[in-house]
Amino acid sequence: MENETVTTALKVLEKQLNRPLAAALEVCARCGICAEACHYYVADPTLEHVPAYRAEQLRRVYRREHDFFGKHFPNWVNAQDLDEPTLEKMTEMAFSECTMCRRCTFNCPMGVDTPLMMRAIRAMATASGKAPEILVMLADAAIEKGENPEIFKGLFLEQIAEMEKELQAMVGDPNARITVDRKGARVLYVALAGAHTILPPAAIFWAAKEDWTLSIYEAANYGVFLGDTARAKKIAGRIIDEAKALGVEEVVVAECGHACASLIWDAPNWFQEKFPFRIRSIIELMADYVKAGRLKLDPTANPEAITYHDSCNLARTSGIYEEPRLILREITTNFREMTPHGLENYCCGGGGGLVALPEYDEKRLAAGKPKAEQIRKTQAEIVVAACENCRLQISDLNTHYQLNVKVTALADLVVKAMRLPKREDQAAAVPMQPIATVAVGE
Amino acid sequence: MNVYWLTGGLALAALVFSVSRFASRWNAMQKLPFPKDLSQPKDTPQRGILYAFTLGMAPWAKESTRRHMAAYLRGIAFHVGIFAGLGALLASPWFDLMPEIVRVPLAAVTAFGVGMGIAGGILRLAEHHLKAISTPDDHAAVWLVTLFLAAMTAALLSSAFVPAMWVVAATMLVYAPLGKIKHCIYFYFGRLFFGIHIGRRGVVRGLIKHALPFGGEVTHGK
Numbered sequence: 001m002e003n004e005t006v007t008t009a010l011k012v013l014e015k016q017l018n019r020p021l022a023a024a025l026e027v028c029a030r031c032g033i034c035a036e037a038c039h040y041y042v043a044d045p046t047l048e049h050v051p052a053y054r055a056e057q058l059r060r061v062y063r064r065e066h067d068f069f070g071k072h073f074p075n076w077v078n079a080q081d082l083d084e085p086t087l088e089k090m091t092e093m094a095f096s097e098c099t100m101c102r103r104c105t106f107n108c109p110m111g112v113d114t115p116l117m118m119r120a121i122r123a124m125a126t127a128s129g130k131a132p133e134i135l136v137m138l139a140d141a142a143i144e145k146g147e148n149p150e151i152f153k154g155l156f157l158e159q160i161a162e163m164e165k166e167l168q169a170m171v172g173d174p175n176a177r178i179t180v181d182r183k184g185a186r187v188l189y190v191a192l193a194g195a196h197t198i199l200p201p202a203a204i205f206w207a208a209k210e211d212w213t214l215s216i217y218e219a220a221n222y223g224v225f226l227g228d229t230a231r232a233k234k235i236a237g238r239i240i241d242e243a244k245a246l247g248v249e250e251v252v253v254a255e256c257g258h259a260c261a262s263l264i265w266d267a268p269n270w271f272q273e274k275f276p277f278r279i280r281s282i283i284e285l286m287a288d289y290v291k292a293g294r295l296k297l298d299p300t301a302n303p304e305a306i307t308y309h310d311s312c313n314l315a316r317t318s319g320i321y322e323e324p325r326l327i328l329r330e331i332t333t334n335f336r337e338m339t340p341h342g343l344e345n346y347c348c349g350g351g352g353g354l355v356a357l358p359e360y361d362e363k364r365l366a367a368g369k370p371k372a373e374q375i376r377k378t379q380a381e382i383v384v385a386a387c388e389n390c391r392l393q394i395s396d397l398n399t400h401y402q403l404n405v406k407v408t409a410l411a412d413l414v415v416k417a418m419r420l421p422k423r424e425d426q427a428a429a430v431p432m433q434p435i436a437t438v439a440v441g442e
Numbered sequence: 443m444n445v446y447w448l449t450g451g452l453a454l455a456a457l458v459f460s461v462s463r464f465a466s467r468w469n470a471m472q473k474l475p476f477p478k479d480l481s482q483p484k485d486t487p488q489r490g491i492l493y494a495f496t497l498g499m500a501p502w503a504k505e506s507t508r509r510h511m512a513a514y515l516r517g518i519a520f521h522v523g524i525f526a527g528l529g530a531l532l533a534s535p536w537f538d539l540m541p542e543i544v545r546v547p548l549a550a551v552t553a554f555g556v557g558m559g560i561a562g563g564i565l566r567l568a569e570h571h572l573k574a575i576s577t578p579d580d581h582a583a584v585w586l587v588t589l590f591l592a593a594m595t596a597a598l599l600s601s602a603f604v605p606a607m608w609v610v611a612a613t614m615l616v617y618a619p620l621g622k623i624k625h626c627i628y629f630y631f632g633r634l635f636f637g638i639h640i641g642r643r644g645v646v647r648g649l650i651k652h653a654l655p656f657g658g659e660v661t662h663g664k
Contacts, residue, residue, distance in 0.1 A: 019476040020635045027628035030580050031517065032572045033506045053575050068620045069579060077621075078577045106649075107506035109514070110629055111494060111636030265643065268480040278482060319484050319644030343648050344505055 006082050009124035013062070016120050024113040025062045028052055034114070037107035039346045040097055043369040051104035051114045054097065057090050058117045091130045094121035096360040099351030099367075101312035106343065118352075122227030131226050132357050139222035139231045146238035149216060156180070156216055163195055167202050171420055176206045178214055181246060185213035188248040189282070190239055190259070192388050193218050197254045200411035201282055207418050208294040212252075215242055219259035220388075224266070225353030233270040236263055243277050251279045255409045257313030257351070257387035264318060281314065283386050286414060287323035290330050296419040302332040306413070307380035309338070309371070309394060310345040311387035324386055324410055331417035338374040346370045348385070350393025365400045368393060372401035382406045384413060449605040449612075450535065456612035457531075463619030464627055471631060483642040490641020493650055494633040503653040513565070516558050523555015524587060527594045531611050537601050549598035552591045559588030583622040590614045 034051040035041045041049035048054070056078070063070030063079035070079030080086065100115035108114075125131045145152060157180060164178045178198070179185065189205070189212050191197040198214065205212045217239050223232030243251045253260045260281045268275060289295045308328055314320040321342045328335050338345065349368030354360055371394070375383055383398075383405050385391045395407045501507045507514040530548055533540065563584045566572050590610050597607035618624060640646040 017474060019471055019474045019631065022471060022474050023628050023631035023635055027625050027632040029622070029625050030572070030575045030577070031513075032569070032575060033510050033513065035571065036509060037506050047571050047574050050571055050575060053571075056575060076577065076582075077579045105636065107504045108632075109499065109504075109507065109517070110625070111632040113632075113635065113639075265481045268482070269477060272477070272480060274480050274482075316645060317643065319640075319648075321648055340505065343645060343652070 003084060005084055005128040005130070006087060008128040009087050009130075010061075010065070010082055012124045012127045013058075013120060014065075016123060020113060021116055021120060024055070024116050025059050025066075027110045028055060028059070028112050029110060030056075031109070034104040034108050034112070037104045039099075039101070039103070039349060039370045040367045042346070043349075043367050048093075048097065051098075052112075054093055055112065055114050055117045057086075057093060058121055061086070061090075087124065087128065088130060090121050091125035094118045094125065095132055095135075095352070095357065096354065096363050097367075099312070099347045099349060099354060101347035101351055102316040103312070103344075103347060106316060119227040122225070123229075124227075126226040126228045131228075132353075132359070134356055134358075135222050135225050135353055138220075138356065139226055139228070139235065142218070142220070142222065142238075143231060143234045146217065146234065149238075153216055159195075160198075160214065163198055163202070166195070166199060167206070170199065170415075171203050171206050173206065176202075178202050179212075180214045181216055181242065182213035183246050185211050185246060185248055187212040187250045187252050187285075188215055188239075188243050188246055188277075189213070189252045189254070190215040190217065190219040190263075191254045192220055192256055192259070196409070196412075197256075197388070200409065200415045201254070203415045203418070204286060204289070204295065204411060207296075207420060208289045213246065213248075215239060217242065219253050219256050219263070221259055221262045222353065222356070224258055224262045225356075229270060232262060232266070236267040236270065239263065240267060240271065240275065243275070248277050250285075251277055252282050252285050253279065254282055255386040255388065255411060257311035257317075257389065258353075260320070261313040261317045281318070281320055281323075281386070283314065283320055283323050283327070283410060286411070287326050290327050295414070296421075297330045297414070297417045298419050299329075299331055299333045299417060301417040302382075302413050303334060304332075304381040305334045305336060305379060306332045306382045306384060307336050307338055307375065307378040308341070308410075309348060309375075309383055309385040309390055310342055311385060311390050312345070312347050312351055314386055315343055315345060320386075324384075327410060327414060328384070331413050336378045336380060338378055346374060348390045348393045348397070350389045350396075353389075355389045355392045355396075364393065365396060368397045369401070372397045372403060375403055375405060376401070380405060382408055382413075384408055384410050386410045445605050449608040452612045453531070453534075453608035453615070456615035460615040460618050464624070467619060467624060467627060471628075479638075479642065481642070484644030485641055485646060487638040487641040490639065490646040491634060491637030493640065493646050493653075494637030497650060497653040498633075498637075500653055503649070516561055520555055520558035520562055520587075523552050523558060523591050526551040527555065527591050530594055530598060531607075534597065534604060534607065537597065537604060545598045549595050552598065553595045555591040556588055556595060559584060559591060563588060577622070579622045583617070586614050586617060587623065 030052055032052055038051050060078050060080040061082045063077050064081055069077045098118045100118055102115050104114050160178050160180055168174050168176045221232055221235045223235050253263055264279045308324055310321055348371045349364050354364045383394055385394055391407050398405055501511055501514050566576050593607035593610040596603035
């Protein structure tokens with residue numbers, strides 16, 4: 001007999017069952033060719049790390065309900081009733097052994113969308129109270145912030161006022177401003193928590209003479225990691241409402257993979273609405289500045305051996321892989337690619353919210369081994385990653401695997417390479433911001 | 443009623459069952475929700491779909507198929523054999539009218555499919571992880587289809603085997619929409635959704651560049 005937890009989980013599965021999910025559940029031929037596409041498998045080639053095996057855990061449950069043999073001869077198709085221990089096992093797998101990087105999907109002859117199934121399991125786990133508490137807490141805190149912005153707005157404005165002074169010193173212009181929620185601005189920039197995602201972009205906006213304002217909210221969306229559309233929608237809704245109220249032309253998202261992917265690709269569908277503004281990553285905007293010659297850049301300012309890590313959410317999910325390279329070509333003299341890179345790049349192991357889950361640290365660091373090896377082979381001194389979670393993970397890999405690299409955001413290097421209008425004889429001196437040691441949260 | 447008519451009737455009934463079951467599966471898929479994507483596309487879904495069903499299936503297009511080229515080509519050859527076998531099945535009532543110049547090459551294709559099917563079946567049993575992720579249905583499907591191709595090869599070479607081939611074909615046709623073989627229609631959906639994803643999101647231009655021989659460049663259209 002099913003208990004309430006199991007019933008809830010099954011209801012969520014049924015509710016989520018749309019054409020793409022059904023195709024993913026049905027189409028797998030179990031050829032196993034996806035195995036080496038997964039960084040977990042590359043790091044540790046066990047059965048549990050084969051993407052098809054992982055997806056089978058959900059398929060077994062699905063077949064019990066939806067398949068002729070699954071209903072009448074379950075053993076023939078390994079169908080299984082969902083029970084609580086199985087749900088718990090699936091939950092742990094979906095939250096700790098898949099970063100939803102889509103590398104297996106791109107390598108599957110059928111196009112099986114394993115991340116979609118992992119997201120379905122996460123949704124089942126969240127609805128039935130099995131999801132990691134930290135993610136739920138972070139998501140709920142973000143929602144609460146959206147409901148009562150006055151509580152933190154005063155303190156936030158004070159912090160921004162301090163940052164504005166830093167910006168003025170950085171660019172040598174006492175009139176440089178960081179405005180917050182300014183009506184009529186062309187761009188609404190949505191940063192992450194911490195000055196390191198505000199100051200360098202502010203300097204770039206200043207140099208490009210952009211008409212911009214800063215959002216009072218952070219771009220991070222933990223609802224996405226939970227597979228919980230209701231929470232994710234509320235978190236994204238804060239920014240969407242803010243952008244509408246300000247009447248901006250563009251919402252520009254900080255260097256953050258999941259925040260970009262969720263705001264650009266998911267949010268319009270959550271709200272079933274075509275927004276009256278464009279949403280894109282700051283990487284895309286910076287690339288436009290570079291193409292248009294709006295930034296005066298000196299590549300010799302970054303002479304170190306530099307490599308770029310493609311965030312899965314930016315490259316495979318959002319098609320942003322040429323733009324960062326276009327920028328890097330203009331700001332570095334010794335850029336080198338990892339092998340493989342771009343759309344075939346390995347996940348760093350920190351995606352899917354894993355960097356926020358200390359209980360899975362060991363698994364996360366182990367799964368990051370292929371990335372660590374990739375970095376080591378480039379002999380780079382600096383690793384650029386346009387995603388906060390990737391930077392956190394690579395920083396941890398740096399320590400764990402003794403890579404001896406610096407990890408930085410792309411905007412930091414752009415600022416370093418910028419020749420400012422009033423100080424053409426020297427590059428803007430922006431100190432490398434230390435990377436937060438905890439997941440960027442609300 | 444002779445054995446020819448009896449087995450032929452059986453195969454025909456199985457074909458009707460199979461087609462109707464597949465049609466009903468297709469309809470069931472169409473009834474599932476597929477919300478309109480309102481995000482602003484970076485490129486066209488059509489470009490992605492075209493890639494997914496053409497260049498994207500090339501053995502060199504994906505790291506996985508480059509790494510497992512032999513296994514992938516084996517699978518392709520097996521499926522070429524299956525499609526040839528199904529085509530031959532539709533023509534089977536008129537095998538006597540079919541010239542040898544058509545029958546023998548067709549038999550060669552299905553016979554090659556048999557070889558590839560046997561190799562696939564053995565691989566599924568021999569390779570540790572592959573065996574572990576396989577269900578009894580997976581094993582049955584590959585051996586049943588291989589048996590069908592063997593029967594078809596025999597029937598193409600000698601009409602005496604046609605009734606036996608029809609019995610095997612009937613079994614396979616009944617099994618197909620119920621078991622693993624049904625993945626053939628979901629293949630269409632799987633590649634379609636993959637194509638839409640890489641198309642809309644502008645990923646496809648990089649994939650095309652990668653998949654074209656000699657790293658050819660493709661202009662990114664808006």
